[in-house]
Amino acid sequence: MNVVTFICNHGRLGGDNLSMLGAIDGLFRRGVKSTVILPEYGPIVDELRNRGIKLLIIDFSIKGKTSKVSMFLILLRFFLFILVSKSDVLHSNDVLCNKYASICGKILKIPVVCHVRYHVSESQLAYHLSPSPNALIFNSKFMEKEFSISSTKLEFNGIKKVIYNPINEKNYYKPEYRKNVREEWKSSSKYIVAIIGNICKNKGHFDFIEIAKKLIHIKDDFIFIVIGKDITREQYNYKQIIENINNYNIKDHFIFHGVEGDIGKVLSGIDLVVFPSHFESFGRVAIESLLAEVPIVASNIGGLVEILEGNPAARLNNVGDIDGFVKSVMDIRDSVSLDNSLILDGKNYVRDKFSFDKSVDDLLNLYESL
Numbered sequence: 001m002n003v004v005t006f007i008c009n010h011g012r013l014g015g016d017n018l019s020m021l022g023a024i025d026g027l028f029r030r031g032v033k034s035t036v037i038l039p040e041y042g043p044i045v046d047e048l049r050n051r052g053i054k055l056l057i058i059d060f061s062i063k064g065k066t067s068k069v070s071m072f073l074i075l076l077r078f079f080l081f082i083l084v085s086k087s088d089v090l091h092s093n094d095v096l097c098n099k100y101a102s103i104c105g106k107i108l109k110i111p112v113v114c115h116v117r118y119h120v121s122e123s124q125l126a127y128h129l130s131p132s133p134n135a136l137i138f139n140s141k142f143m144e145k146e147f148s149i150s151s152t153k154l155e156f157n158g159i160k161k162v163i164y165n166p167i168n169e170k171n172y173y174k175p176e177y178r179k180n181v182r183e184e185w186k187s188s189s190k191y192i193v194a195i196i197g198n199i200c201k202n203k204g205h206f207d208f209i210e211i212a213k214k215l216i217h218i219k220d221d222f223i224f225i226v227i228g229k230d231i232t233r234e235q236y237n238y239k240q241i242i243e244n245i246n247n248y249n250i251k252d253h254f255i256f257h258g259v260e261g262d263i264g265k266v267l268s269g270i271d272l273v274v275f276p277s278h279f280e281s282f283g284r285v286a287i288e289s290l291l292a293e294v295p296i297v298a299s300n301i302g303g304l305v306e307i308l309e310g311n312p313a314a315r316l317n318n319v320g321d322i323d324g325f326v327k328s329v330m331d332i333r334d335s336v337s338l339d340n341s342l343i344l345d346g347k348n349y350v351r352d353k354f355s356f357d358k359s360v361d362d363l364l365n366l367y368e369s370l
Contacts, residue, residue, distance in 0.1 A: 001368050005035045005087040009097040011042020015284040016117050020093050022166035026360030035085040056081040060100055078104050089367045095120050095128050102131045111370035116143055118281040122150050134370050135159035139282045140303035166359040172264040172292040181269030190223040194270045196285045199230040199237045204276030209244050214326045216250055227257045267292035278319050280304050290350045293343045297328040313346020
């Protein structure tokens, strides 16, 4: 095993691409090189170039009906890049970018691995998983179960395996930045609570505002940081959240930080992360937070249950249970102030359960078995 070519679906620094970067770093330490095909420029390109990764940037996104000529030209670019890269395995970073990888793999007789990271419809599965890849990787047991429910008519006889996303602790535990980050936010003496992720209803941002409103009535020293942005063109979610904050007269308690390339640096200044998601296939931010020694309050849903159930530095609540979230935040705040060892226990829990080295080794073993 010498070279893996990853195919990713966008150029953002989302959880899927961050997980790919973790895999690339781990494979490199084991003597395996990576190349990457992606459909657009974005922050991920700089990260890949900083690592010296060879790239092909070509718009292969499926937009309505793709003509045969366009598909042929895209496939030709894929073929040439894969051949020059001398790829041993093609790894689609999610289902929606697997189509061309599977076609190339079948023609060039190169094994194809496809990551299933989030729910897609049965019709999308049927289209993007044809030709069939050699193996499917699920980022959680929850997603493996979701796939079995949504793919009842899909014939897949290859390997199915759950491999957790490789998340490297050193990228997230950065206590040396804490003082400066909090000073930048002008919140050195405040209790800082954050929500991290694209601003949208499914991530629970509207619930976050309701939670914040009630917490401020309990203690006035809360500051709420929104890390991420609304990726929709109309910015509807962001505008609605601003309107709600203004209507509640709590805007002085809010800071909108935008997208952050060094999430470990930001986490160093945070006291607690709230994760009130309505759906979550995995919940990478939960692991990142705990590795950064930041406790978390989250929804009792999807992959978050796998990560947080039984963790002493975490609390789980039903989706939309605003009062339950408020109680959990106060419970964590009071508990940690009395016994800081809870945070270290929480960190060790995820470190052991979601070992970076084990995830990379499992990935490499899968490649070599194909």
